[in-house]
Amino acid sequence: MPASAASSNLSNDGDPMSGDTTCETCVKRRDLLSTGVGAMALAGAAAAAVPVIDSLAPNPDDVAVTTLDIDLHDLAPGTQRVVAWAGKPILVVHRTPQQLAILQSPALFDRLRDPQSKVLQQGAYAANWHRSIDPAFLVVVGICTHLGCVPRFDPQTDGNGWLCPCHNSHFDLSGRVLKGSPAPYNLPVPPYAVVKPGTLRLGENPAGSSFSLADIVQI
Amino acid sequence: MTPATRLDLDPDQAPEPATGSWLERRLPVGRALRREYRDYPLPRNLNALWFFGAFAVVTLAAMIVTGICLALHYTPTEAGAFDSVEAIIRRVPSGWILRSVHMAGASCFFAVLYVHIFRGLYYGSYKAPREVLWLSGFVALLMVMATAFFGYVLPWGQMSYWGAVVVGNAVAAIPLIGHPLAGMLLGGDAPGAATPMRFFVLHMLCGGLICAVLFIHIAALHVTGSNNPAGIEPRSPADTLPMHPFYTTKDGVGLCLFLAVLLGLAFLAPALLTEADNYLPANPLLTPPDITPEWYFTPFYALLRSVPSRLGGLLLAGAALAVVAAVPWLDRAPTRSARFRPLARPAWFAMAASFLLLGLAGSHEATGFWLWLGRLAGLYWFLHFLVLLPLIARIERPLPLPTSLA
Ligand code: HEM
Ligand code: FES
Numbered sequence: 001m002p003a004s005a006a007s008s009n010l011s012n013d014g015d016p017m018s019g020d021t022t023c024e025t026c027v028k029r030r031d032l033l034s035t036g037v038g039a040m041a042l043a044g045a046a047a048a049a050v051p052v053i054d055s056l057a058p059n060p061d062d063v064a065v066t067t068l069d070i071d072l073h074d075l076a077p078g079t080q081r082v083v084a085w086a087g088k089p090i091l092v093v094h095r096t097p098q099q100l101a102i103l104q105s106p107a108l109f110d111r112l113r114d115p116q117s118k119v120l121q122q123g124a125y126a127a128n129w130h131r132s133i134d135p136a137f138l139v140v141v142g143i144c145t146h147l148g149c150v151p152r153f154d155p156q157t158d159g160n161g162w163l164c165p166c167h168n169s170h171f172d173l174s175g176r177v178l179k180g181s182p183a184p185y186n187l188p189v190p191p192y193a194v195v196k197p198g199t200l201r202l203g204e205n206p207a208g209s210s211f212s213l214a215d216i217v218q219i
Numbered sequence: 220m221t222p223a224t225r226l227d228l229d230p231d232q233a234p235e236p237a238t239g240s241w242l243e244r245r246l247p248v249g250r251a252l253r254r255e256y257r258d259y260p261l262p263r264n265l266n267a268l269w270f271f272g273a274f275a276v277v278t279l280a281a282m283i284v285t286g287i288c289l290a291l292h293y294t295p296t297e298a299g300a301f302d303s304v305e306a307i308i309r310r311v312p313s314g315w316i317l318r319s320v321h322m323a324g325a326s327c328f329f330a331v332l333y334v335h336i337f338r339g340l341y342y343g344s345y346k347a348p349r350e351v352l353w354l355s356g357f358v359a360l361l362m363v364m365a366t367a368f369f370g371y372v373l374p375w376g377q378m379s380y381w382g383a384v385v386v387g388n389a390v391a392a393i394p395l396i397g398h399p400l401a402g403m404l405l406g407g408d409a410p411g412a413a414t415p416m417r418f419f420v421l422h423m424l425c426g427g428l429i430c431a432v433l434f435i436h437i438a439a440l441h442v443t444g445s446n447n448p449a450g451i452e453p454r455s456p457a458d459t460l461p462m463h464p465f466y467t468t469k470d471g472v473g474l475c476l477f478l479a480v481l482l483g484l485a486f487l488a489p490a491l492l493t494e495a496d497n498y499l500p501a502n503p504l505l506t507p508p509d510i511t512p513e514w515y516f517t518p519f520y521a522l523l524r525s526v527p528s529r530l531g532g533l534l535l536a537g538a539a540l541a542v543v544a545a546v547p548w549l550d551r552a553p554t555r556s557a558r559f560r561p562l563a564r565p566a567w568f569a570m571a572a573s574f575l576l577l578g579l580a581g582s583h584e585a586t587g588f589w590l591w592l593g594r595l596a597g598l599y600w601f602l603h604f605l606v607l608l609p610l611i612a613r614i615e616r617p618l619p620l621p622t623s624l625a
Contacts, residue, residue: 034464034623041471048312051313051316051317052284052285052288052313052317054312054313055288055291055292055311055313055314055317056288056291057312059306060310060312061306061310075372205441211479
């Protein structure tokens with residue numbers, strides 16, 4: 001029988017599980033073999049897991065960011081428009097000259113957490129007091145930096161612009177968070193460019209700058 | 220004289236007193252696993268044909284893992300199904316690997332099961348006391364067939380669609396309940412808006428049921444223990460070897476070879492197992508020039524077409540399977556292994572050849588030579604199970620059996 005030849009150096013007494021403990025080298029050689037086989041099996045299982053785990057990542061098509069043009073001509077001063085882009089609410093506001101004046105007042109600056117927009121919640125082209133390219137038009141991602149609700153547009157004469165319905169975070173008309181709010185950061189400014197007067201393009205940067213949603217500290 | 224089985228050796232498997240760790244005393248899984256998968260005694264003379272049950276288990280596991288990943292990206296709608304499968308192949312990270320393995324896995328599953336079954340037929344593994352084991356395996360085969368068919372329709376290509384049309388009409392041919400049944404299956408008179416979702420649910424449901432049936436299959440196997448090439452029960456501990464390390468190692472070697480074949484098919488020859496027509500979106504207005512089923516259904520497809528009657532063909536294909544389920548009661552010879560049966564052994568080869576010829580006939584157009592080859596092979600298939608096996612059991616004089624396996 002074939003099995004007898006194979007098992008003869010393991011055991012001759014009909015109980016192969018007992019092994020042959022008198023043969024030191026046999027045991028060591030078998031330990032090496034089983035450790036080696038185990039290691040190879042583990043390596044194989046790890047290799048097989050790679051495509052499985054890989055496939056659980058989102059389909060790149062589902063997360064691909066496209067561009068969206070916004071026409072500003074019919075956006076009346078003092079009003080907000082909400083558009084969906086990259087699966088997110090984007091808030092576009094046409095600010096009046098009075099509102100722009102308040103946004104520059106030192107009294108308002110004292111009430112803000114990050115008046116100079118130092119934290120990277122926007123591209124370099126929006127790291128200014130109006131947090132935009134053209135001061136009249138503000139573009140922010142309408143996702144509260146606290147826990148993600150959409151803040152409600154509620155412009156006030158003191159410069160307040162949004163109130164978050166979830167836990168009362170306040171943001172000014174430049175999307176900067178007011179001290180005392182649970183939200184830690186200013187509202188993010190998405191990448192955008194002015195393609196021609198009166199038209200913004202979301203998802204594209206002004207020539208010479210680069211910025212993407214992934215660069216935002218917290219969205 | 221009925222041979223001793225594991226049941227007889229150990230008639231009241233009374234639970235041993237609970238010992239061991241805190242968990243072990245409350246849920247003695249470790250002890251059960253050691254008893255059933257490490258110390259479990261197997262005949263010492265099992266050959267490579269006993270690999271195939273383990274191959275089937277591993278294939279099933281691979282199908283479930285890859286299937287779950289594919290399901291996460293599949294869209295079960297008439298408009299979205301085809302594109303979502305294309306996206307899996309082209310866009311989903313590693314999606315092409317998972318789909319290739321899932322498709323090659325389906326083919327390998329059948330190849331493995333056919334070897335597994337013909338092994339059982341050769342060595343008489345279906346005979347007492349393993350009838351329930353045999354039947355549980357048979358149910359698993361039916362579930363695998365159903366799962367494969369439902370899965371084949373999911374990509375909603377031309378072959379998918381027309382396969383669903385043909386099977387829908389075949390189901391509708393069943394007297395009385397056929398029409399409402401086909402309507403429930405397809406969610407309409409023809410495959411349409413409701414079909415992908417129904418087939419998606421059925422595909423996953425049947426896949427899960429295979430696991431349940433497999434549990435019963437293995438449980439039944441561990442009651443009787445394995446048969447072996449000699450077809451006699453082990454008489455003493457010297458006739459057996461513990462599963463670990465002997466058969467775990469041996470199965471491991473077989474498994475490496477099997478995985479090489481499976482992955483070789485998936486990576487090097489994916490086109491061998493697919494029909495180019497299925498990469499055209501389903502078109503209800505245009506039937507592809509030749510629709511042949513997947514190779515594993517061709518023997519039954521040949522029978523389906525061998526008589527000029529829709530219901531008749533359906534009954535023949537069903538009966539071809541039913542005789543396999545009934546074989547423990549058709550073959551009453553006490554000797555199990557064909558090695559010691561001078562008449563049953565050549566009959567087995569002729570029967571296996573008739574199955575292959577049926578498959579060949581089923582993959583060609585049903586005219587002239589192939590039609591008649593299919594008819595003759597089908598006739599022999601039934602002749603073997605219904606006439607030859609019962610007859611041989613009466614007239615055959617078996618060779619002397621060995622007295623031990625050692
Ligand atoms: C999902 C499908 C199946 C799986 C996963 C499976 C798995 C297994 C495994 C692991 C074994 C023990 C190892 C071996 O003997 O090869 C076994 C034994 C067996 N299976 Fe299956 N099986 C399946 C389908 C079938 C089918 C379709 C049949 C027959 C109709 C069948 C009949 C048997 C028999 C008779 C044995 C005992 C064989 C012997 O000990 O000689 N099985 N099966
Ligand atoms: S989510 Fe906006 S304040 Fe909490």
